[in-house]
Amino acid sequence: MNGFLSPVQVLDALAALADPIRGRIVLALERHELAVGELAAALQLPQSTVSRHLKTLVDAGWVDARAEGASRRYRLLTGARTSPTGRLWGAVREGMASLPGATHDAERLRAVLAERRSASRNFFSTSAEAWDRLRVELFGARADVLGLLALLDDALVVGDLGCGTGAAAEALAPFVHRVIAVDRSQEMLALARLRLDGRANVELREGDLEALPLEDGELDAALVALVLHHLADPAAVLAEAARVLRPGGRLLVVDMLPHDREVYRLEMGHAWLGFDRETLERWVCAAGFERLRFVPVPPDPAGKGPPLFAASARRAVAAAAPTVLPTAAPAVAGASH
Numbered sequence: 001m002n003g004f005l006s007p008v009q010v011l012d013a014l015a016a017l018a019d020p021i022r023g024r025i026v027l028a029l030e031r032h033e034l035a036v037g038e039l040a041a042a043l044q045l046p047q048s049t050v051s052r053h054l055k056t057l058v059d060a061g062w063v064d065a066r067a068e069g070a071s072r073r074y075r076l077l078t079g080a081r082t083s084p085t086g087r088l089w090g091a092v093r094e095g096m097a098s099l100p101g102a103t104h105d106a107e108r109l110r111a112v113l114a115e116r117r118s119a120s121r122n123f124f125s126t127s128a129e130a131w132d133r134l135r136v137e138l139f140g141a142r143a144d145v146l147g148l149l150a151l152l153d154d155a156l157v158v159g160d161l162g163c164g165t166g167a168a169a170e171a172l173a174p175f176v177h178r179v180i181a182v183d184r185s186q187e188m189l190a191l192a193r194l195r196l197d198g199r200a201n202v203e204l205r206e207g208d209l210e211a212l213p214l215e216d217g218e219l220d221a222a223l224v225a226l227v228l229h230h231l232a233d234p235a236a237v238l239a240e241a242a243r244v245l246r247p248g249g250r251l252l253v254v255d256m257l258p259h260d261r262e263v264y265r266l267e268m269g270h271a272w273l274g275f276d277r278e279t280l281e282r283w284v285c286a287a288g289f290e291r292l293r294f295v296p297v298p299p300d301p302a303g304k305g306p307p308l309f310a311a312s313a314r315r316a317v318a319a320a321a322p323t324v325l326p327t328a329a330p331a332v333a334g335a336s337h
């Protein structure tokens with residue numbers, strides 16, 4: 001019943017409402033989308049009777065049905081008050097509301113809806129403890145955090161610096177304007193290319209973090225995840241990250257807190273055994289960043305490595321000339337490595 005109704009259509013539509021049961025059904029559906037069983041309970045009628053009348057209302061264009069799992073939910077199609085059915089309903093609604101039984105229907109409907117709410121409440125009261133496991137089973141271990149990426153500004157151009165196999169670029173891509181992923185390892189980039197195949201807004205660039213293949217101010221945000229501990233001179237790389245960020249752009253470093261797993265130096269080529277806040281603060285300030293936030297990342301029970309931190313800072317808008325720090329010397333530096 002879209003557009004303008006012809007006189008015949010008006011009469012057909014009104015004829016469909018001419019039965020008091022159908023009038024009560026329409027009233028019940030005015031505010032809520034309901035299943036047949038819920039309507040039957042509210043109107044105290046057999047489901048078969050309600051189904052038969054619903055069919056007439058659907059055929060006449062008053063009501064629409066949509067599938068939800070194995071059942072169907074019905075809703076009124078009067079739409080906006082200015083639509084043809086909306087205007088027609090406005091003209092007859094008052095009369096329908098005075099039908100015998102309409103007030104009791106509304107009261108029973110409240111109880112039906114309360115039952116629907118308590119079914120959900122009951123589920124959570126009996127499965128509260130199991131919910132964390134169930135969420136992982138149903139949606140995966142990262143389900144609680146991946147959706148939070150929608151909080152990001154969708155206009156951002158983000159650099160994933162030291163992207164490895166592109167896991168972060170893959171997670172970010174649906175939520176931001178563009179991801180530029182940089183790594184110097186051709187083997188890592190080959191795997192990233194496989195993973196990111198078909199992501200039109202991700203660009204892979206081969207290059208070194210100490211001389212990034214990016215223009216001055218090209219990025220709104222730069223991610224340096226699990227890379228800093230590999231670098232001979234992290235301070236120089238942070239200064240290079242400041243160059244490719246626009247003024248006010250955001251740096252995010254994710255890495256390990258200080259730890260004592262010396263074996264990582266041999267096994268994985270780590271140059272630094274984690275970083276503390278003071279060391280990182282000195283480097284990011286010298287690189288021209290401000291407003292450092294340094295947050296230990298709550299550990300994932302499944303993780304066997306040292307705890308992580310997430311440190312974010314903004315490139316100063318009126319950029320001071322970066323301070324020249326003495327070249328970092330991981331082998332002899334203090335407690336943070």
Ligand SMILES: C[S@@+](CC[C@H](N)C(=O)[O-])C[C@H]1O[C@@H](n2cnc3c(N)ncnc32)[C@H](O)[C@@H]1O
Pocket residue numbers: 161162163164165166167168182183184185188207208209210224225226227230231
């Ligand atoms: C431990 S992986 C981390 C990868 C990714 N960021 C992640 O979180 O899964 C470190 C990556 O940094 C890259 N990398 C290390 N030093 C680099 C440098 N100086 N320039 C460019 N990439 C570098 C390595 O090739 C490697 O892919």
